[in-house]
Amino acid sequence: MATDHPRFFDTRTEQGVLRLSIAASLGMALAAMVFGLLANSSLIIFDGIYGLIDVVMTWLSLLVARLIAQSTQTDMLQSRLNQRFSMGFWHLEPIVLGVSGTLMIGAALYALVNAVDALTSGGRLIALGPAITFAVISIVAESALAVFTLRANRRIGSDFIALDAKNWIVAASMSACYLVAFIGGALVRDTSLAGIAPYIDPGILAVVCLFVMVAPMATVRQALAGILLVAPPELRAHVDEVARGVVARHGFLEYRSYVAQVGRGEQIELFFVVRADDPPRALAEWDVLRDEIGEALGEESPDRWLTIVFTTDLEWAV
CATH class of the missing domain: 3.30.70.1350 (Cation efflux protein, cytoplasmic domain)
Structure with missing residues (x-):
């Protein structure tokens, strides 16, 4: 029997793509927490925290996208919510984008401080087996999701999905850094360079944090322009x-x-x-x-x- 109700994960709609991204982000964040604890890696744990922030902000993006879509429907114009927000909900979009980017920058800054502290305190030894396994899984999953969201947004044209795609690209790049670092740690084990192994995890974390801090700045700047009503x-x-x-x-x-x-x-x-x-x-x-x-x-x-x-x-x- 046919139905007019859209699928929950309808990849043809902004809300469907964001729902799918939320589910994937939550799964990856939980996996990062588990593998990070198993490997004793602050780098992987930070990846999990980054993912959880992304889940929360993507959920907010989904909520705002839904409000905007409903507010433009004729049968919703007289709803109680629309009567209270008679000027629409567009102003929420740059606020959510700005808060999301700011939180990402703040989390990266905090992790950077911890990474520098670890570097100056003798580093951190990690279990390379679980770390390498997680890095491989992450690269495959995050790269696939980055490609998917970019392709979906060619048709949809959403700033929310564009930011989400950027986050998946950042996440995949971070995972590639993890893999290189962890493989390097495995190669230098039991060699004359074994002394650098404890510094690999905090060292790569510091580099990743710098990258993560830069990536959302354009989005934050654009969001601030929208909040301040700057004329394009x-x-x-x-x-x-x-x-x-x-x-x-x-x-x-x-x-x-x-x-x-x-x-x-x-x-x-x-x-x-x-x-x-x-x-x-x-x-x-x-x-x-x-x-x-x-x-x-x-x-x-x-x-x-x-x-x-x-x-x-x-x-x-x-």
């Missing part, structure tokens, strides 16, 4: 170009534009100053002009908040 230059230029054309064609005095990119949402406000002696027009004519401007700005989207105002008083446009 490309969007501002496009809106101004359309507005200037409208002013020239219809003989308006001037215009004012206000734009912002808040997560996936575009917020555009246009105020056109009309001559006071301009011949009166029916409301239907102004609506037609609004439709014309909206089409010129681009394809209509549920993620676009567009306000167009016509006034003879410049103070209403400032």
Whole structure:
């Protein structure tokens, strides 16, 4: 019997991909904790902590994505939640992205301090068998998930999935570092270089932490721009170009534009100053002009908040 309900792990939707990523992240994080304790490796334990943070933040991303999707549905517009958040939920997206990136940087900074402490205290001996086994499993699983999320996002185009894919790439890169380090430790065992073995785990952890601290910075910067309502230059230029054309064609005095990119949402406000002696027009004519401007700005989207105002008083446009 056919059903219209989407599958829980529907890889064609943003929420389905994020759910799958949450399940995979949780499994990898728990495995890292177990293998980290078996191997006495702070490097692998950090990988588990990193994974648990990723699980929490991906779950929050999923929640926000669901709220945004529901808020743009006509049958949800009168819901109690939407009445309390009448301006939508787009503002939550950069907040979650910013918090996620900041937490990743904070966790890496804390682990870096511990790694430096271990390096200056004689290092740490680890059990190489469980460590190498975990590194191999991690590389295979995390690389597969990175490829999967990147391919899925070519069709979906989600900032949340893009950040998640970046996290899987980072995780796979970290696991590759683990494998190289652990194999190197096994090769130098019982040789004249055996003295460096205790420093391999904290040494690679320090390098990985530096890498993890750098990776989310672009996302945090982008999220901060959304939170502060910084106008994207490309969007501002496009809106101004359309507005200037409208002013020239219809003989308006001037215009004012206000734009912002808040997560996936575009917020555009246009105020056109009309001559006071301009011949009166029916409301239907102004609506037609609004439709014309909206089409010129681009394809209509549920993620676009567009306000167009016509006034003879410049103070209403400032």
